[in-house]
Amino acid sequence: MSASSGSVSMRDALFEAPGPKTKRKILVGTIISSIAIAAILVWVVLRLYQMGQFDASYWYFFGQWSTWRFLLQGLAGTAEVAVTAGVIALALGILFMFGRISKNRVVSGIFRVIINFFRGIPSLLLIYFFFLVIPSYGIKMPAFWMLTLPISLTASGVLAEVFRAGVNAVPKGQREAALSLGMTEGKVLRKIILPQAIRYVIPSLISQLVVVVKDTSVAYVVSFPDLLQNARVLISNYDSLVSVYFVVAIIYILINYAINELAVRMARQSGTKVVTRAQENPV
Amino acid sequence: MPEVKQDSTPMIELRHVQKHFGDLHVLKDINLKVEKGEVVVLIGPSGSGKSTLCRTINRLETIDSGEILIDGKPLPQEGKELAATRAEIGMVFQSFNLFAHKTILDNVTMGPVEVLHRDRKEAEAEAMELLRRVGVAEQAKKVPAQLSGGQQQRVAIARSLAMHPKAMLFDEPTSALDPEMINEVLDVMVGLAREGMTMVVVTHEMSFARRVSDRVEFMADGQILEEGDPNEFFDHPKTERAREFLESIKGH
Amino acid sequence: MSLQQLFSTYGGMYVKAYAATLEMTVVSFVGAMILALLVTIARVCPIAPLRRLGDFYVQVFRNVATISLLIIFYYAFPYLGIVWNEMTCVIVTTILVAASFGSENFMSGINTIGVGQIEAARSLGLSFGQILRQVVIPQALRSAVLPMTNLLVAVMLTTAIGSQVPLNPQELTGLVSYINTMSVGGILPFAVSALLYAGTAFLIGLAGNAIDKRVRILR
Numbered sequence: 001m002s003a004s005s006g007s008v009s010m011r012d013a014l015f016e017a018p019g020p021k022t023k024r025k026i027l028v029g030t031i032i033s034s035i036a037i038a039a040i041l042v043w044v045v046l047r048l049y050q051m052g053q054f055d056a057s058y059w060y061f062f063g064q065w066s067t068w069r070f071l072l073q074g075l076a077g078t079a080e081v082a083v084t085a086g087v088i089a090l091a092l093g094i095l096f097m098f099g100r101i102s103k104n105r106v107v108s109g110i111f112r113v114i115i116n117f118f119r120g121i122p123s124l125l126l127i128y129f130f131f132l133v134i135p136s137y138g139i140k141m142p143a144f145w146m147l148t149l150p151i152s153l154t155a156s157g158v159l160a161e162v163f164r165a166g167v168n169a170v171p172k173g174q175r176e177a178a179l180s181l182g183m184t185e186g187k188v189l190r191k192i193i194l195p196q197a198i199r200y201v202i203p204s205l206i207s208q209l210v211v212v213v214k215d216t217s218v219a220y221v222v223s224f225p226d227l228l229q230n231a232r233v234l235i236s237n238y239d240s241l242v243s244v245y246f247v248v249a250i251i252y253i254l255i256n257y258a259i260n261e262l263a264v265r266m267a268r269q270s271g272t273k274v275v276t277r278a279q280e281n282p283v
Numbered sequence: 284m285p286e287v288k289q290d291s292t293p294m295i296e297l298r299h300v301q302k303h304f305g306d307l308h309v310l311k312d313i314n315l316k317v318e319k320g321e322v323v324v325l326i327g328p329s330g331s332g333k334s335t336l337c338r339t340i341n342r343l344e345t346i347d348s349g350e351i352l353i354d355g356k357p358l359p360q361e362g363k364e365l366a367a368t369r370a371e372i373g374m375v376f377q378s379f380n381l382f383a384h385k386t387i388l389d390n391v392t393m394g395p396v397e398v399l400h401r402d403r404k405e406a407e408a409e410a411m412e413l414l415r416r417v418g419v420a421e422q423a424k425k426v427p428a429q430l431s432g433g434q435q436q437r438v439a440i441a442r443s444l445a446m447h448p449k450a451m452l453f454d455e456p457t458s459a460l461d462p463e464m465i466n467e468v469l470d471v472m473v474g475l476a477r478e479g480m481t482m483v484v485v486t487h488e489m490s491f492a493r494r495v496s497d498r499v500e501f502m503a504d505g506q507i508l509e510e511g512d513p514n515e516f517f518d519h520p521k522t523e524r525a526r527e528f529l530e531s532i533k534g535h
Numbered sequence: 536m537s538l539q540q541l542f543s544t545y546g547g548m549y550v551k552a553y554a555a556t557l558e559m560t561v562v563s564f565v566g567a568m569i570l571a572l573l574v575t576i577a578r579v580c581p582i583a584p585l586r587r588l589g590d591f592y593v594q595v596f597r598n599v600a601t602i603s604l605l606i607i608f609y610y611a612f613p614y615l616g617i618v619w620n621e622m623t624c625v626i627v628t629t630i631l632v633a634a635s636f637g638s639e640n641f642m643s644g645i646n647t648i649g650v651g652q653i654e655a656a657r658s659l660g661l662s663f664g665q666i667l668r669q670v671v672i673p674q675a676l677r678s679a680v681l682p683m684t685n686l687l688v689a690v691m692l693t694t695a696i697g698s699q700v701p702l703n704p705q706e707l708t709g710l711v712s713y714i715n716t717m718s719v720g721g722i723l724p725f726a727v728s729a730l731l732y733a734g735t736a737f738l739i740g741l742a743g744n745a746i747d748k749r750v751r752i753l754r
Binding site: 014122260 | 732736
């Protein structure tokens with residue numbers, strides 16, 4: 001699921017410069033929809049107020065630093081898992097990609113199966129595997145790894161394909177030119193193709209970080225203290241469910257929005273071609 | 284009052300047309316008349332506003348003030364009237380703009396079938412005739428991506444001709460073509476001119492201007508600086524600006 | 536537990552669970568497509584408040600953590616007087632999130648078309664509705680096949696959040712958790728679910744590729 005830049009130009013071009021009658025119609029439409037949206041918002045706020053959701057008892061603790069510190073600690077947990085899983089996924093992703101593009105049919109086939117396997121299962125399922133099955137084999141794994149490893153595995157499947165799309169996007173002429181200079185295939189891949197491929201897909205990689213962050217939110221399954229887990233503690237402490245869950249949802253939205261904006265900004269700055277997941281083949 | 288339509292009504296007329304793009308004054312008091320059957324070439328350095336001028340004629344660009352008249356009637360600003368006027372004026376673009384998902388034949392029949400509500404079979408028969416005329420009949424079942432630039436542009440011309448337009452606008456029709464393909468497109472355009480089509484052509488191709496155009500309008504910085512007979516203009520330009528410009532493109 | 540034991544005891548539940556996963560996937564995907572279409576129309580229309588609303592929707596629902604959204608519907612909404620059953624909560628969550636990505640896919644599809652074709656269509660005298668029907672929608676849809684295939688797989692994987700609420704019948708992920716509470720499952724229950732997911736995803740991918748090959752537009 002990718003970030004798409006450039007959605008602005010076409011959507012403005014679909015409608016041409018309006019003539020006077022059309023301008024009036026648009027104005028009427030603008031006024032009506034503004035009023036409608038405002039009305040709905042007001043109604044929602046009023047209803048919430050009537051149900052007592054704005055009671056001080058549900059919100060006062062947000063004025064206390066201890067509350068935010070606790071949430072920030074949870075967020076640190078989320079970040080720990082996300083960054084670690086991200087780094088592992090990057091390494092594994094490149095590794096899997098090399099296997100997939102190998103000239104050897106058997107190797108390429110094996111890695112194709114591996115990649116499609118990890119892309120085709122929910123990270124939750126893999127987390128359950130680490131949580132429920134691995135201990136039964138006598139392996140003692142801390143909650144952190146029970147969460148980070150499965151997330152990194154599913155992400156690595158996706159990243160392998162992202163990298164492969166990047167490699168395919170490098171103009172074929174580059175490989176030919178490098179070979180004719182006397183480089184070996186391996187050197188060409190490492191020194192010429194890979195650096196460019198990576199630059200093409202940086203925005204996609206950053207967007208994938210969003211998926212990783214979202215995956216971490218099931219940390220409570222393994223009892224790892226991430227943002228959501230800490231939020232639940234807050235809820236039981238202050239007996240305030242609605243407000244806390246909404247605030248946490250908003251925090252996730254803001255964090256991921258920031259990450260996506262970073263991706264868009266990097267895409268714009270780099271000026272080079274950007275290869276998004278939209279252009280990948282599903283298998 | 285009964286309208287007595289004289290044949291001396293200009294096909295296209297621009298009166299005191301002004302246009303700004305933000306702070307940029309791109310069209311400064313443009314006055315232009317194109318009579319029926321005339322071929323007018325707009326020429327000038329890039330940024331002179333010649334493309335913009337061409338595009339205001341079928342309202343792909345709007346104007347801030349002034350009037351544009353098509354066959355004596357003001358250019359409509361919106362709605363069915365605008366669509367109907369556009370159907371009467373063909374346009375050929377620098378980047379061809381064929382419909383990528385349709386076959387060549389479907390590209391040419393799109394206008395007649397959807398806008399003129401003609402019978403599909405009739406439209407297809409005429410479309411094949413037009414494709415034969417511009418020399419790409421064998422490509423009828425292919426999609427645009429399978430054709431060369433020159434072939435695509437000729438299809439684009441056929442697409443406009445299928446609408447039986449009163450006039451045709453050409454916005455740098457050969458600028459995106461490889462040199463060997465320019466002539467095949469220019470030949471089609473010369474043929475149209477000789478048949479009496481009213482044409483407004485934005486181009487650098489002096490050979491075309493000399494062969495068939497009735498008048499050259501030289502534009503720079505949003506103004507029409509010089510106009511006149513093509514050979515006169517190319518051999519003895521009157522303004523300094525025109526002289527500089529002609530020097531700069533002579534190398535081709 | 537051996538494979539035979541697994542199937543004799545839980546075989547029936549696996550079938551139900553797979554059916555539940557597929558059912559939620561299909562219902563959610565269809566709902567998401569419809570919502571994505573509406574959101575895209577809003578984002579593309581010339582009325583500014585609607586555009587902003589559509590954009591806001593996409594930013595909220597592509598960035599929210601899916602589980603936190605499910606939790607709000609399942610645990611928080613009852614406090615607001617809205618009580619939905621487990622299945623509804625899972626499906627609504629999935630639809631809302633998937634629709635945001637669906638809209639992004641539609642927008643990418645629209646972007647592949649290019650302004651030139653729209654201007655050419657306009658110059659021919661085609662009305663706005665005709666331009667949409669003849670030029671924009673066919674090309675946008677055909678360009679969106681691959682991303683939508685990926686989205687369908689993503690929707691199927693998202694239904695795993697059903698394991699976090701007491702769904703009845705369980706879906707494939709919840710079933711694995713259930714089997715492990717009832718007995719020492721070992722790797723097998725997990726492997727069966729995993730293969731069902733991955734196998735289905737693979738088939739969906741094959742179908743998507745095939746469709747794309749047939750309808751893709753050469754440019």
